Amino acid sequence: MKLPPFRLERYFAQHEFSAPFLLCTSDCESMELQDLLTLSPGAQERFLSLRLGYTESSGDPALRQSAAALYENITADHVLVHAGAEEAIFNFMNVALDSGDHVIVHGPCYQSLAEVARGIGAGVSEWPGDPACNWELDLGVLHTLLTPRTKVVVVNFPHNPTGFLPGPEFLHALSALSEQHGFIIFSDEVYRGLELDPSDRLPAAADINDRAVSLGVMSKTFGLAGLRIGWVATRNTRIYNEMSAFKDYTTICSSAPSEFLATIALQNAGKIAQRNIRIIHNNLDHLDRFFTDHADLFQWCRPKAGSVAFPVLRKGTVDDFCTDLVEKAGILLLPGTLYNDGSNAFRVGFGRKNVPEVLEKFDAYLKKHTP
Numbered sequence: 285m286k287l288p289p290f291r292l293e294r295y296f297a298q299h300e301f302s303a304p305f306l307l308c309t310s311d312c313e314s315m316e317l318q319d320l321l322t323l324s325p326g327a328q329e330r331f332l333s334l335r336l337g338y339t340e341s342s343g344d345p346a347l348r349q350s351a352a353a354l355y356e357n358i359t360a361d362h363v364l365v366h367a368g369a370e371e372a373i374f375n376f377m378n379v380a381l382d383s384g385d386h387v388i389v390h391g392p393c394y395q396s397l398a399e400v401a402r403g404i405g406a407g408v409s410e411w412p413g414d415p416a417c418n419w420e421l422d423l424g425v426l427h428t429l430l431t432p433r434t435k436v437v438v439v440n441f442p443h444n445p446t447g448f449l450p451g452p453e454f455l456h457a458l459s460a461l462s463e464q465h466g467f468i469i470f471s472d473e474v475y476r477g478l479e480l481d482p483s484d485r486l487p488a489a490a491d492i493n494d495r496a497v498s499l500g501v502m503s504k505t506f507g508l509a510g511l512r513i514g515w516v517a518t519r520n521t522r523i524y525n526e527m528s529a530f531k532d533y534t535t536i537c538s539s540a541p542s543e544f545l546a547t548i549a550l551q552n553a554g555k556i557a558q559r560n561i562r563i564i565h566n567n568l569d570h571l572d573r574f575f576t577d578h579a580d581l582f583q584w585c586r587p588k589a590g591s592v593a594f595p596v597l598r599k600g601t602v603d604d605f606c607t608d609l610v611e612k613a614g615i616l617l618l619p620g621t622l623y624n625d626g627s628n629a630f631r632v633g634f635g636r637k638n639v640p641e642v643l644e645k646f647d648a649y650l651k652k653h654t655p
C-alpha cells in the first residue's frame with residue numbers, strides 16, 4: 285500500500301523540536317518517570333526487575349484489565365493493545381476494509397482515519413462538521429452519504445481538531461443506524477475523559493454497540509504519548525480476532541516497559557485525568573480572555589471537552605499567519621489546511637502547563653505586528 289505524506293505529522297516533524305513555544309499540541313502535560321512510579325507502592329523495584337522479553341501479543345493481562353475498567357461492558361478479553369492509537373487505526377482499516385468498500389469519516393479528520401482506508405482502495409466520503417454551528421455533525425447528512433457498500437463510519441468525539449462533543453442521544457442514534465445499515469462504528473475516543481463537566485462524557489461506542497470498535501490511547505487524556513501504548517476495545521469477535529492476527533505483521537507485541545508503566549497510569553486514571561483537566565480549565569480561562577481581547581481577529585468557541593480547538597482567523601490567510609508567527613515569535617499553531625480544511629481555521633492546543641506563558645508572547649506578537 286502506498287500512502288501520501290501525513291501532512292500534520294510532517295509539519296510537527298519540522299517544527300516540534302525547534303519551535304520554542306508549542307500552542308497546538310494535542311497531548312496533555314506529560315510527567316516524569318519517577319512521578320509515575322510513585323503512584324504505585326513498590327513500582328520502582330518491580331520496574332527494575334522487569335524482564336525484557338516478548339510480551340503477550342494481545343497485551344499484558346494487567347494492562348488489558350486496567351483499560352477495560354474505563355468501560356461499562358468491556359472486559360480484558362475485549363481489549364487489544366497496540367503501539368499507540370496509530371497502529372490500531374492502521375490495523376483496523378486493514379482488516380475491516382477491502383478495495384471497493386465505502387467508508388464515511390467525520391471531518392475534518394486526523395489524516396490516518398481517512399488515508400489508510402483510501403490506501404486500501406476504499407472510497408472515502410467526508411461527513412463534515414458545520415463550522416457555522418460549533419462544528420456539529422448532522423445525522424441527516426450521514427443518511428445522504430450511506431451507500432450499500434458503506435462498511436465503516438468513523439467518528440471522533442471529543443473531536444480533533446474542533447473540540448466538538450455531541451450529546452449521548454446522538455451516539456445512540458448513530459448506533460441504531462449501524463444496526464439498521466450494518467456498518468461498523470469506529471469510534472476514535474482518544475480524548476475521552478477530558479470533559480470539563482463529567483456529566484458530558486459520552487458512553488463509549490463499544491459499550492453501547494456490540495459491533496463497534498472504540499479506540500483509546502495513553503497519549504492524550506493521560507499525557508503519556510512516549511509510552512506508545514494504545515488499544516481497541518470491542519465486543520466484535522471477528523474484528524478482534526482479525527486485528528490480533530494482523531498485528532503479527534506490524535508490532536507482534538508491545539514494549540514491556542511501556543506496558544508496565546501504562547498499567548500503573550491506568551490504575552490511577554482518574555487522578556491523572558483530573559490533574560490534566562485542571563490544567564485545561566486554567567488554560568481555557570486564559571484563552572477566553574485572549575480571544576475576547578482579539579475578537580476582531582479570531583472567532584473562538586470554547587469547547588466542552590478535549591485538549592484542542594479550532595478558532596477561525598478572520599483576516600488574512602491562515603497559512604501565512606501561522607508561518608509568520610512561528611518565524612517571528614517561535615509560536616507554533618497548526619493551520620487548518622493541514623486537515624484539508626478551507627475555513628481559515630487553525631488548531632490551538634491547551635493540554636500543557638505553559639499555555640498562559642505562550643499566550644502572553646502571542647499577545648505581544650499581535651500588538652507588535654498587527655495594525
Ligand SMILES: Cc1ncc(COP(=O)(O)O)c(C=O)c1O
Binds near residue numbers: 472
Ligand atoms: C484523533 C486522533 N486519533 C489518533 C491519534 C494518534 O494517537 P497516537 O499518536 O497516540 O498514536 C491522534 C494523535 O494526535 C489523534 O488526534
